[in-house]
Amino acid sequence: MRGTSSFAVEHYLPKEHFPHLTTDYSNLFYCCNACNSFKGDWYPSDVALHAGQFYPNPCDHVMFSHMRFKGAVVEPTSVAGEFAVKSLDLNEAEAVKYREFVLDNIELWCAQIAELERRRGLLAERLQAGRISRVDHDSYMALIDEEVAKANRHLSRFEGR
DSSP, X not given: OTTSSOEEEEESSOTTTOGGGTTOGGGEEEEEHHHHHHHTTOOOOHHHHHTTOXXXXXXXXXXXXXXXXXXXXXXXXXXXXXXXXXHTTTTOHHHHHHXXXXXXXXXXXXXXXXXXXXXXXXXXXXXXXXXSOHHHHXXXXXXXXXXXXXXXXXXXXXXXX
């Protein structure tokens, strides 16, 4: 199933056609297994290349010139982008659902962090107004720090860091 499948190393220039680049770092990309299998050892002919039918390389091309996200959907912005979206089936239902899940979780963790920061501010105000002791303030702040760290760890995972 796409979206939850494992990932692999993709050879941008297929090793079948470019064996000398099999272990060249600049030719290796992190890729889901579905896209890797869709692309396979395909490489554009001169005719396809002239027609703009190629897979944009994120190191050599400005990706927004070829495709961009509108929410969880990949929208092509060039012939190459249209070719990639269609041939890699980038908007397959499960892939879109998975991206929606990731985006929703990023939004939730960002909201959680914002709420924790708001609480941090309230605690500082209460301490300054003398409505809470330094010991209680520090104790609550330590709990908030733990929750912020946890939220940031989860956020990092969803952002792919």
